Amino acid sequence: xxxxxxxxxxxxxxxxxxxxxxxxxxxxxxxxxxxxxxxxxxxxxxxxxxxxxxxxxxxxxxxxxxxxxxxxxxxxxxxxxxxxxxxxxxxxxxxxxxxxxxxxxxxxxxxxxxxxxxxxxxxxxxxxxxxxxxxxxxxxxxxxxxxxxxxxxxxxxxx
Numbered sequence: 001x002x003x004x005x006x007x008x009x010x011x012x013x014x015x016x017x018x019x020x021x022x023x024x025x026x027x028x029x030x031x032x033x034x035x036x037x038x039x040x041x042x043x044x045x046x047x048x049x050x051x052x053x054x055x056x057x058x059x060x061x062x063x064x065x066x067x068x069x070x071x072x073x074x075x076x077x078x079x080x081x082x083x084x085x086x087x088x089x090x091x092x093x094x095x096x097x098x099x100x101x102x103x104x105x106x107x108x109x110x111x112x113x114x115x116x117x118x119x120x121x122x123x124x125x126x127x128x129x130x131x132x133x134x135x136x137x138x139x140x141x142x143x144x145x146x147x148x149x150x151x152x153x154x155x156x157x158x159x
Contacts, residue, residue, distance in 0.1 A: 002034045007072035009033050014069040028053035067159070071149055074128030076104065078159060082144035083119040085110060096137040100126040105159075120158060 009026055012033040016022045024032070031050035035043075070076035083089060097103075105122030125131065138145055148154045 002037055004030060004033050005072070007068040010065045011069035011072045012036075013065055022052075023054040023057055024052055025054050025056040027056070070124060071155075074131065075126070076122060076124045077131055077147060077149040078105070078120065078122045078155070080146045080148055081119045081121060082116050083108060085114055085117050093143075096134065096141060096143070097123070098125070098130050098133055100130055101134060122159070 009029055013024050013026065013029045016024050016029065016032065029052065031052055035048070035050060067076070081093075083093070102124045103121060104124045105120065107120040108117060111117055123131075123134070125134075137143075148158070
C-alpha cells in the first residue's frame with residue numbers, strides 16, 4: 001500500500017493528459033503515480049500491471065487539478081505581501097520579477113490613512129528555481145512577505 005499526496009496525484013493527471021493525451025480520474029491515476037516511488041532497478045525484469053481509468057473525471061474540475069499540480073511542482077506560489085501605499089509601488093514591485101514570472105492572481109484593496117496594505121499575489125513561473133531568485137530579490141529589497149503556498153488551510157480558503 002502506498003500513500004500518495006493529493007497534489008502529486010494532480011500533477012500525474014496533468015502529465016498524462018499533456019504527454020499521453022489520456023484523461024484519468026484521480027483513482028485511475030493512482031497506479032501510475034505509485035510507480036514513481038519505485039526505482040528502475042526495483043521493477044526491471046518484472047511484469048507490472050497498472051489499472052487506470054478515466055470515466056469518472058469531471059472536466060469542470062480541470063482548472064483545480066492544474067492549480068494543485070502547479071503548486072506541487074513548485075511552479076506556482078502564493079504570497080501575502082506587505083505592500084506600500086504610494087504611487088509607483090506596483091511598478092517597483094514588478095521590477096523584482098524575473099522574465100519567466102507571471103502574475104496569476106493579484107488582490108489588493110487600498111485603505112485610506114495607512115502606509116501599507118496587504119496584497120495576495122499568485123506567481124507562476126516556468127522553472128521552480130526562479131522562486132529562489134524572486135525570494136532573494138524580496139530579501140534584498142526588504143519586502144515583507146509570507147509564502148502561503150503550502151498552508152492548506154489558507155489555500156483552501158483563499159485560493
